[in-house]
Amino acid sequence: MSVLGNVGSEYNFTTTDWLDTGDNAWQLTAATLVGLQSVPGLVILYAGLMRNKWAINSAFMAFYGFAATLITWVLWAYKMSFGIYMLPFVGRPGPVVTMAQELGQSQLPSTSPVLFQNFPLSTMVYFQFVFAAITVIILAGAVLGRMNFTAWMIFVPLWITFCYSIGAYSLWGGGFLFQMGVIDYSGGYVIHVSSGTAGFVAAHWVGPRLKEDREDGRPSNYMAVLIGAGLLWLGWNGFNGGDPYAASADAGAAVLNTNITTAMSLLCWTICDIIYYKKPSVIGAIQGMITGLVAITPAAGVVAGWGAIIIGFASGTIPWLSMNIMGKKVAYFRKIDDTLGIFHTHCVAGFVGGFCSGLFATSQGTAAFGLTNPGGAIDGNGKQVWLQIVGFLFIVGWDTVWTSLILCFIKYVLRIPLRMSEEELAAGSDMIHGEAAYVLGPCEAHEHLLAGNYVRRSDTNQGELGLGGVTIGQDPQAVDKQSSSGTPEGKRD
Structure with a gap:
């Protein structure tokens, strides 16, 4: 059997002029880093943060969400998010499973002009999948410790289809917010405001945990929490560093700014804990780390280092006030059982970062990212602040309505309870899965x-x-x- 040379072959995708092997290598690495944030990052974090009896169930919700999202993504949701125009907020659904699609050049067909990437579509599909997966897994943090697992199995593909894909197309795929010029560098709105809003709404519809679980919420394993948090922090280098779609100078700036904001936010949250509670808290420091990561996400490659420090200060104080003051003193927030405080750490922090993007985006940063926006308010473009608010309001409004519709469909049409039975709530993972964590x-x-x-x-x-x-x-x-x-x-x- 002879093997023909590659020259002139229509299936020769190894020496094409559009393939940049460095960009492709970085994009696959960045995607893997983001994937590690979910599996095992949030799997371990959730298991450690919850009581022993909920550790397996919580970890499994994240594990299942990762797998279910991928199948949904390649069969129809990727094209809804990054495909050909259908409506101003969504692309045409369809599969991306043929070899020709996987080996062909990645592009964003709804942008004008059409944007191409120097790597194959398969790389783009996987990179964007890990973003979709972590969004629904973050959402799960608001309903841990009581959501019926069968309801969760149905909820994941429906939410990815009717909520996540809409935000992704509108802001990233060439939709109306993209055309307006709303800046969301790496998902402050698409991922964090979306998951924070939907998690809070889901917590309302699913109902609260048992009283004993709400009163005794001590983590089952602090060291597991720290391991999961470490995977989140370092994995975020791929989260923000991968969004220029190239191994570019802007990717380096995004990675550095990500870590600057995160460190500043952690320090500020810890100081707030010391002032208010008279002692530093490990869990509090992790919350500050998360809010810093979230807040820098919409701004990572478009702000300077000093802007990253300011965002870190805001993300270490404003969500702290939201969680520890508003969350504990406002009756409505006490009523809604948001298990891990996802609304405060993701929705509030996501808005802080998005708003700060409108203030502190530099014209140099936006140009390096390939945007036409002339920076933010500091560079004389005050309109950007209002654009950021419009983007935030759209995501909050859409996800509030559609998350409610999905959960009502599961509960009232499919007749599947959203909340576990009282017997299951009392027993925990042993009864639901027949397994215990420790x-x-x-x-x-x-x-x-x-x-x-x-x-x-x-x-x-x-x-x-x-x-x-x-x-x-x-x-x-x-x-x-x-x-x-x-x-x-x-x-x-």
């Missing part, structure tokens, strides 16, 4: 994992060290007793 000895709820079914009693023999019914060794004390007495204590009578 198993330190024989546990009847886990024996089905190897046996293939459920049994009532442990198969772990006396004297054996077990992990969920799986024998992992002999108890040394039992072995010593057996050798001295001749009694096989490791055997069942």
